[in-house]
C-alpha cells in the first residue's frame with residue numbers, strides 16, 4: 545500500500561499537497577479549513593512588517609476561458625501581498641499553532657532591501673511556531689515598484705545576500721520562491737541555494753497582459769480605465785512551470801543534492817502533481833486551483849496520486865521523485881538515437897539480425913544469408 549506521507553527539510557507532512565501563497569491562505573479561518581480538509585501544508589499569503597503600504601484595487605483578476613466549454617485555463621492577478629496588519633498575523637499564527645499543533649503552516653514573507661527588516665520579520669514570525677519560511681522574491685506586479693518581490697528575484701546578487709540574512713537567523717527551513725520572469729531560473733535557484741536556503745519553490749506567476757477589450761479598447765483588468773501587466777497562473781502555465789521545475793531539479797541534483805524543491809504552476813489534479821514530482825518536486829503547491837474548485841479538491845488529488853503510485857508500484861514519493869529527469873537529453877543526441885534506430889530497422893527489414901537475441905531456429909539459414917557479404 546503506497547503512502548503519501550513525506551518529510552521535506554525535516555518537516556513531516558501527511559501528503560505533498562501544499563496550499564500555495566495567495567487568497568487560499570489569507571487568514572486564520574481559511575488556513576484552518578485547509579488543515580481540516582487534509583492539505584499537507586499551508587503557505588500563508590505573503591506578509592510584510594508594514595501592511596499600511598499595501599493598497600489593493602478591484603477588479604484585480606482577469607480570467608481566460610476556452611471558447612467552447614468556457615473552462616477557465618488562465619488567470620491574471622494584480623493582487624498585492626496581504627493588507628492585514630503584521631500584529632494581526634502574528635496573533636493568528638499563534639492561535640493556529642494552539643488549535644492545530646500538528647498542522648503545517650509555512651510563512652511567506654517579503655521585505656524591503658534592509659537587513660534589519662528581514663531579520664526582524666524572520667525572528668518575530670519564527671516565534672509563532674511556524675514550520676518554515678518561504679521568501680517571496682517573485683511577485684511580478686505592484687511590489688517591484690517598491691523594489692520588492694520579483695525586483696529582488698531578478699537580481700541574483702541581492703537575492704543571494706537576502707537569503708543569507710534570512711537563513712542567518714532562521715532556525716527552521718527556508719525556501720526561496722523564484723520568479724519565472726528571468727532568462728535562467730536555474731541561475732536564480734543557484735543564487736538562493738548558495739545563499740543558504742534549504743530549498744526553492746517555483747514558479748510564481750508569469751508577467752502577462754490578459755487581453756484588450758475590443759469595444760472600449762482598454763486592456764484588462766481595467767481599473768478606472770487603466771491597468772498594469774499582472775501575474776499569469778492556472779493550467780495554461782503548467783508546461784512552462786514543468787520546464788522550469790525540471791531546470792531547478794537538475795541544478796539541485798548536480799550541485800545541491802539534498803536540497804528541496806516545491807513545484808508550482810497550474811496543478812489541479814493528482815496526475816498534474818505526479819508529473820511535477822517525476823520532474824523533481826518534493827512537494828506540489830496549488831493556488832488558483834483552490835480558487836476554482838475549493839479546499840475539498842485535495843481529496844480527489846490525493847486519491848489520483850495514490851492510484852498513479854499503485855499502478856507503477858511506487859511505495860513512496862521519494863521513489864519516483866525526479867525519475868523522469870533521466871529522459872532529457874540534447875537535440876543532437878535525439879538525432880543520433882533516431883539515426884541508430886532507423887539503421888537497425890532497415891537492417892531488420894532485410895532480414896538481418898541486429899542483436900544476438902533475434903536469432904531464430906526456424907529462420908536461422910535465412911538470417912545467416914542476410915548477414916553474408918556474398
Ligand SMILES: Cc1cc2nc3c(=O)[nH]c(=O)nc-3n(C[C@H](O)[C@H](O)[C@H](O)COP(=O)(O)O)c2cc1C
Nearest residue numbers: 564565566590621747748777778809810830831832
Ligand atoms: C490571486 C493570486 C494571489 C497570489 N498571491 C501571492 C502571494 O501573496 N505570494 C506569493 O508568493 N504568491 C502569490 N501568488 C502566486 C501563487 O502562489 C502561485 O505561485 C501561482 O499562482 C502559480 O500557481 P497556480 O497556477 O497553482 O496558481 C498568487 C496567485 C494568485 C492567483
